[in-house]
Every structure is written in C-alpha cells, then in structure tokens.
Amino acid sequence: MVSVAVPIFNEEELIVQFHEALARAMNGSVDEWEVVYVNDGSTDSSMELLRGLQALDEHVVVVELSRNWGHMGAVMAGLHTASGDAVILMDGDFQDPPEVVPKLIDEWKRGAEIVVAVRRSRQERRKILSLLFPLFYRVLGALSDYPIPLNAGIFSLMDRKAVDSLIAMRERNPYLPGLRAWVGYQNSIVYYDRHDRAGGDGKLSFLSRIKYAVDAITGFSYKPMRLSFALFVLCCCASVLLGAAMLLLSGNPVAAAGLGVACAVFFVGSLLLLSVGVLGEYVGRVYDQVRNRPLSLISNVHRPCSRIAAGEVVLRNGGLAIQTDGMGNREQSGIRAA
Numbered sequence: 001m002v003s004v005a006v007p008i009f010n011e012e013e014l015i016v017q018f019h020e021a022l023a024r025a026m027n028g029s030v031d032e033w034e035v036v037y038v039n040d041g042s043t044d045s046s047m048e049l050l051r052g053l054q055a056l057d058e059h060v061v062v063v064e065l066s067r068n069w070g071h072m073g074a075v076m077a078g079l080h081t082a083s084g085d086a087v088i089l090m091d092g093d094f095q096d097p098p099e100v101v102p103k104l105i106d107e108w109k110r111g112a113e114i115v116v117a118v119r120r121s122r123q124e125r126r127k128i129l130s131l132l133f134p135l136f137y138r139v140l141g142a143l144s145d146y147p148i149p150l151n152a153g154i155f156s157l158m159d160r161k162a163v164d165s166l167i168a169m170r171e172r173n174p175y176l177p178g179l180r181a182w183v184g185y186q187n188s189i190v191y192y193d194r195h196d197r198a199g200g201d202g203k204l205s206f207l208s209r210i211k212y213a214v215d216a217i218t219g220f221s222y223k224p225m226r227l228s229f230a231l232f233v234l235c236c237c238a239s240v241l242l243g244a245a246m247l248l249l250s251g252n253p254v255a256a257a258g259l260g261v262a263c264a265v266f267f268v269g270s271l272l273l274l275s276v277g278v279l280g281e282y283v284g285r286v287y288d289q290v291r292n293r294p295l296s297l298i299s300n301v302h303r304p305c306s307r308i309a310a311g312e313v314v315l316r317n318g319g320l321a322i323q324t325d326g327m328g329n330r331e332q333s334g335i336r337a338a
Helices: 014-029 044-057 070-083 098-109 128-144 162-169 174-182 207-221 221-248 253-291
Strands: 002-007 033-039 060-062 084-087 114-122 152-159 188-194 315-319 320-324 330-335
Touching: 002 070, 014 033, 014 044, 014 098, 033 044, 033 070, 044 060, 044 114, 060 070, 070 084, 070 162, 084 098, 084 162, 098 114, 098 152, 098 188, 114 174, 128 207, 162 174, 162 330, 207 330, 221 253
Parallel strands: 002 033, 002 084, 033 060, 114 188
Antiparallel strands: 084 152, 114 152, 315 320, 320 330
C-alpha cells in the first residue's frame, strides 16, 4: 500500500478539487492506497470538508491536531500516521501537482527507496520569494556538510525503512529535505514544474520561512561555527603584515606607533577568534550528542545461503564447527580444521 500525507491549514477553497485530482492519480497507479490529511488547526471549514470526503471515500484518513503546530509539525504527524509501504509527502495547494505522483511511484517500483521531486522551474506570485529561494539554495549548497538536492521541498516518496529512520530521530527543529538526504538509501530524482497556488494565499509567513532556512543551515552545517578559524588566520596575517610594516617604518615614530597599536589589536583579536573557534568545536560535539542521530543506518543485510540439512556443517569460526539439527538449532561438534 502507498500512503500520501498532506498537511492542511485553511485550504477550504482547494480541498475538494485537490482530492479529486489526487484520487485520479492514485487509482491509475496502485491498487491499495490511502491519503492522510493532517488538519493543522484550521480556522475555516477545512475540517468539515475533510470529514465529508472521508464519508464519501474510504481511502481518506483525517488527522486533527490539537492546535496549529506549524508546517513541519503537521508533516511529522502525517508520517507517524501513514501506514503504507511507501509514503508520499506533498502540499495540498496544487503547487505540488498530483499528476507527478505516478512518476514517483514508478521510480519506487523500480527499486528507489527515496524519490525526490526536484523543481525544474517555479512560478511564484510573490516576487521577493522568487528571488530569495534560488539565493537560499545556493547558500545551502555551499554550506551544507552533506549533499542535499537543491530546489526540492517536502514533495517526495520515501520507502517505509526511510520513514521509520526519520521518525526515530525525533528532531525538534527538523529540516526534512536535509534529513531525507542524510539517511541515505537508494535515491532517485523526478523533475517537475512547480506552479503557483491554485487559490488563496500561502500560509507560511516570511518569518517562518526565515526560521526554516536557519534550521536548514544550522542543522546540516558547521561551517558558520568554524568561520572563527578562518577569521583567526586572516587576523594573524594582518597582524604579521602590520608588525613588519612597523619595523620598516621605525624611522617615523608616529607611523610606527600607529602600526604597532593596529598590530596589537589584530593579534589580540586573533586570539579571541581562536578561543571562540575552539569553544565552537566543543559546542558542536555537544550539539551532535544532544541530537542523538545514529552513527549509521542499515539498508539491507545480505547473508550467505546456509545449508539447512540436519547435521551438516554450516559455519566454521576459528576452527570451531557449528552444526544445525533438523529444527535449525545450532550445536557444537568439536574442533576441526577450517
């Protein structure tokens, strides 16, 4: 079964049309499916419309949150509720087009465990966002310690093992595209053209988008923290140059004094930056420990085919022969040469 998780917040204008389009896409792709709509504290008639859809379509699951928890809170609630072997995440405003969903499912059927929908182009009525989004992705690509697909939001398909890995991390400020890239597994990309909203206004405020960007950079990059080391080297070089210039101009007491003061300022500043950099390294290790991300994730375990005949040796470890009886139990038979 394939699940689709959709966060909903005040989308009464689009819910019915969106579900009709999504149902057409799913019915032509898989036999068993469900769509999990997460009502994130909507103040309009979104909840009533969702319950109406549920009465008409047995594929609909409605999750009602206790209040508005924000976009990522609704997304994670959808991941916790979805029960499919694969879970598709998408927004319910038609910016993530339902007609792309079958392409994601096809890639999953071919063996991909995470299928990321990457925007080939995007339409955005708010011009400031159309300028800031490309700039943000360039900065994130330059700073990130992990390769994160750029121009990609939550729109994606994840196999059950990837979903379980994300849920197990329990991060308080998750940046889903970064976590999705961090867990690894076999990835595939589907390109699409992102449209503007079919109706209404975007529900994420400008400040919320700024916080999301900060979560992305601080959650997957130590480069800003290690900037102190680069500034330390720069200040040390400036101090050396100023000191050399002071010695060369020793015949001019006023110039030599000015250069000496500047040299001392840069030298002391470099020591402070070095101290901040060293402290930042320790803070980064504390941050890693608090996040408690696993050191590795197992995708598959490939074991050798063992002979199951009763009494036949199936494993020798350091000269110790291990045998199986007819029930698959192991028994030691003595020391033999391996």
